[in-house]
Amino acid sequence: MARQGLLLILLLLVVTIPRGQKKPKQADYKSIYHYAEELYRSGSATSTSDSLAIVAYHRVVQILSALPENDTILFDSYVKAAILEMTYRRDTAALLHFAASINVVKQKSHLPDSLLFQPYLYAGSIHYSLFNFDSSLYYYRQAENIVNKYPSIAESERLYNKLGVLFFETGDYRKSIVYFEKALSIVEAQSPADISFIVNYKNNIASALRKLRRYPEALNIYKSLITFGYNVEELHHNIGVCYLDAGDAKQAIKFLGRVEYSNEVKYNDLASAYIQLNKLDSATYFLQKAFDVYQKTSSNQKTKDYGITLKYEGDLLMAKHLPKQALQKYHSSIIQLDPDFNDPVAEHNPASFYGLHNSFLLFNTIKAKADAFAQLFAQTKDKQQLSSALDTYSSALALANHVEKMYRSDESKLFLEQNVSVAYKEAVKTAIQLFELTKDRLYLKKAFNIAENSKASVLQTDLHDLELNNIIGLPPKLIRDQNQLKANISKLNFQISQTTDTIAIEKLQNDLRDLEIQFSRLQDKLDNEPAYYQLKFTNKEVNIDTLQQKVLAKDEALISYYYYGNQLLCFYITREDFGYAGSNTTKNLFDNIVSLRRQLNGLETTDKKLVLNVSTDLYNNILRPVLPHISGKKRLLVIPYNELSYIPFEALAPTDNERPLLYKFAVSYNYSANFLSTNDNEKSKYETLAIAPFTLDSRNESLPRLSHSLQEVAGLKGKILIDKEATKQQFLKFYDQFPVIHLATHARANDSVPLQSYIEFFATKPLNDTSHRLYEPEIYHLDMKKTQLVILSACETGSGQLINEEGIISLSRAFSYAGCKSVITSLWKADDAATAFIINRVHHYLQKGLPKNEALQKAKIDYLENNEIDARFKTPDYWAHLVLIGNDEPIARGYYTFYLVIAITIIIVSVMVVRKSRTK
Structure with a gap:
């Protein structure tokens, strides 16, 4: 070591002592640069040789910074020095060197911007390791811009994999799969393909599937990869964790036992398995080993693995019914997992969240802390502990709300909602308990607000996003591109759901993946618009x-x-x-x-x-x-x-x-x-786009004639499309020109695959063609913000898949998503004649200016009290299927208001006349 230290000192003297020349010569830096390159590329590099290389590169930079030539070598020296600094986790120095290399290219117009790919990629990696996820995403996006400009650039697969890892870490598992698959497709297209990369990227895909609770799929991939002989121990580890997440702790321990390496992650997972089995002594043993590893490598930086150790220590204490001690562990874990939170007081919580986080891990830890406060209250009956529990649940839900707005796809949002539903319930329960104990109505209002925030939160977010598109000053092209990408993504998703050919599905999935990557990039551009970002993350909570x-x-x-x-x-x-x-x-x-x-x-x-x-x-x-x-x-x-x-x-x-x-x-x-919002809708002229494709006998036996549908739309003002005119093309041409849309047709709700739910129009092509159907994804991307009411007298348009917290995913909901203010929909297949009678009367009352709910009420009562209708057809299965969802305000000003004003005026005048005559 002494000899190596002496060599380092001598080199420092050689490269830093001036040689008496006024200007450095090219030979001064070329020999030093070649020396640094030999050390950098050495197959037997050591920490000493790397240090010597860094010093040499620094000297090259010092010389070339004063010369107007050889910018390529200057750039390369910055990058190589930064990479070596990265190797030894000297992150600040590495970032400074990468920033300098980027600056060289930007200042020297003759240098190709393709050189920027590597410093952007590595700078993103450093920020990721420092938990600076937003900065990491920024640099990765810059690198992605280079890849889009130079598609054949080397190591592009590494970039997509790193983006996948970033989204995995922040909890958007579905998006992470998109990027992992993109990286995999690049490697598989290379000749020869690098098997180790293929194994790595498929392993990442399996891990994302595991997080999405698709355990059989994940296990199949993990086990199939073992045969390649790469990263076998890591694969055994992941198989163990997959069993652990699925609740099979015994199988988890079996596979974790095959892992020979010893690190904090392995010990944490073993501890979690033994906590599941309630073998608390074994759990304590492995948590201590995890802590020992942490102490050997600890620094002042926050670390996720140590945060997990602390979280599991809290779980262990909760299993021992020691919530007070568990609180401290959970709180310390939160400090490790949240890059912006450092408050040591256990009663305090992160109050606001910005950018990307270790979403699910942090959420689960904050929720666990809230549970500990609730258990402590059960032991002590101290109301303050219950109040702290509510505050902590609120912090967890604030994080969930923030993350939901960060996610781009409804699938990711729905997955998040399913994972946080228990926290919503516990928060409402706690708020009600506090109200019962204190009679403070603020807690009752809090319970109501939490409950309402939990319902249809994905639809709430989607409609909020719809409002964002109307912000003044947003680049119109960004909005157009966003809407077009959304529509194209929906179209591809639908095509995949309709296709059975394996090769065709694979091609469609590849196209879908590329579109989703484009959409993700575009959404980041929108988020960089200050007005858009501010409104996007402003909570809309009922008061x-x-x-x-x-x-x-x-x-x-x-x-x-x-x-x-x-x-x-x-x-x-x-x-x-x-x-x-x-x-x-x-x-x-x-x-x-x-x-x-x-x-x-x-x-x-x-x-x-x-x-x-x-x-x-x-x-x-x-x-x-x-x-x-x-x-x-x-x-x-x-x-x-x-x-x-x-x-x-x-x-x-x-x-x-x-x-x-x-x-x-x-x-x-x-x-x-x-x-709900203030009722300030402008009254409009009552005009309807009415569509009835099946008033005559249909060529298709599965779509029988709706003989009474003509009765539904007869006499309406507006545009009436019957039979051959009632095509999907006509609907799409006119739908945004009328305040009321009435669809008197067939529909199909697919509970298992909502994407395949649709509304039928007149078929102008052969029966096996489906282009006449309006599918649910297509409805989502209509612009119906000006539509005041859609009447869906079609069968079962209000039926669909029930998703916990979110509600029924139905065709009627799709119209709400598109911006329509209210929908009259059918909950089940009902009698055609009964439906026609009720809807006809609904139009009658709406034209008079009645509120929508009153119009529907009166129409149903008319049906029940009509003496010409047989009593057998007055049971709820005939009349109760039609319900109003959404705004209940009148559409037309109506004549009844006019007559009411006249009547009131007459009464007032009459009273005045009588009083005057009596006075005389």
Whole structure:
């Protein structure tokens, strides 16, 4: 070592002592540069030789900085010195050198900008290792710009893999797969292909699938890669973690035992497995070993692995019922995992979030800390602990809300929502507990807000994004490109869902991957627009006072449902009051919902007595507790939750002999109170685009004639398209020109593959052609912000796949996504004649200027009270399928307002005349 130190000192003297020349000569730096290159490329490099190389490169930089030539060598010296600094984790020095190399290229116009790829790529990697994920993404995007300009540039696959790793780390697993697959496609196209790279990238894909809980797929990939003989221990490790995530701790330990290397990650995973098995001594042993590894390599920088160790120590203490000690561990873990949080006080939490984070890991740790506070309250009954629990849950949910806005795809947002639903429930439960203990109504408002934020949050985010496109000053081309990419991505997703040919699917998936990468780049450009970014990350949260003072009418009540554990909550809001009614959820409640749905959907032969009994049970369970608080109101806005979305509340009745709720309230529905706004819609001339493709016999037996559909649209003002005129092309031509759209046609809801749900139009091509169908993804990308009402009298347009927290993913929801203010939709396949009668009357009342919910209420009552309709056809399965979702305001100003004003004027004048005559 002494000899090596002496050599280093001598070299320093050689390269730094001036030789008495006024200007350095080319020979001064060329020999030094060649010497540095020999050391850099040596197959037997050591820390000493690397240090000598760094010094030599520094000397070259010093000389060339004063010369006007050989900029390529100057650039190369900066880059090589930076790479060597990276090797020894001297990150600050490396970043300075990379920045200098980038500056050289930007200042020297004769140097090709392709040189920038490597410093951008490596600078991004350094920032990633420092948890500076936003800076990392910036440099990776700069490198990606170079790749787009020079597609054949070397190491482009490394860039896409690193982007995949970045998105994996920040929790957007679906997007990470897109980038891993892009990297894999580049390597597989090379000849010969590098097998080690293929194994690495497929391993990354499997890990992302594992995080998405697609465990069988992940395991198949991991196990298939072992045969190649590369990274076998890492693959065994990942297989073990896959079993661990799937809840099979024994299998996890089996595969982790095959891993010979010893690092913090392995010990953390073993500790987690033993905690799952409740073998706490073994867990303690491995956590100590993880901590020992950390101490050997510890620095002042925050590290994810140590954060995980601390988190598992907290889990271990919770398993021992020691929440107070667990709190400290969780809090220390949060400090390690959040680059912006350093507060040592356990009662404090990250209050706001910016940019990219270790999303799920940080979220799970904050939630675990909240759970510890809740358990501590259960032990001590100290209300302050419960208050701290609510604050901590709120911090976790703020992170989830931030991350949801960072994600680009609905699939990623839905996956996130499923992972945070438990935290929403615990937060609502805690807020209700605090309200019961303190009677402080702020906690009740907090519970309501949290519950509403949890509902349809993906749709909330999507509609918020729709608003962002109207920001003044945004580059129009960015918005056009964004909309076009969204439409093309939806189109490819649909084509993949329709294709069975393996080769064709692979090509479509490759095209889809490239489009998603383009979309990701474009979205980053939009996020760089200050006004766009600020509004995007501004939370739109309902305010109780605003609802009471500006949104709800005097005759209107809002009820919103939520449940957790065995507790069913029904929040109620009127202009005068706000509160909640609670009851217990039982298996019988959900059995009744399923039973009613099956009966009304015609999935079984309708048992009318059973329908009445079930309706009465549901009425008593979910409506009776809240009715005393909303008495005297005429209109009812219902915000259901999960399975309750299947219930047509209008059909529920207190007893067999009493009238259903329809007679008491004009009912409308919404996805969340956060969708409500002040009712300031301008009244318009009542004109309708009405489409009825099947008024005559159809050539297709699976699409029978809707003989009464002509009755639905007859006499309407606007544009009426019947039979051959009722094509998809005509709809797309005129849909944005009318305030009301009425589709009297067939539709199909596909619960298992929502992308294949569609609305039928007249088919001008052979029967096996599907171009006449309007599929759900196409609806999502229509611009319907000016549309006030869509009437979907087609069958089961309100039916679809139920996703926890998000609600029913249906055709009607697609119109809401497109910006339509309200939809009248059908929950199940219903009688054509009954539907035609009700919808015809709906138009009648809407034209008079009635609110939409009242128009639908009166239309249904007209049906039930019409003496010409047989009593057999007046059961709920005939009339209750049509529901209104969204804004309930009138569309037309209507004549009734005019006559009402005249009547009031006449009354006032008459009273004045009478009083005057009496006075005389």
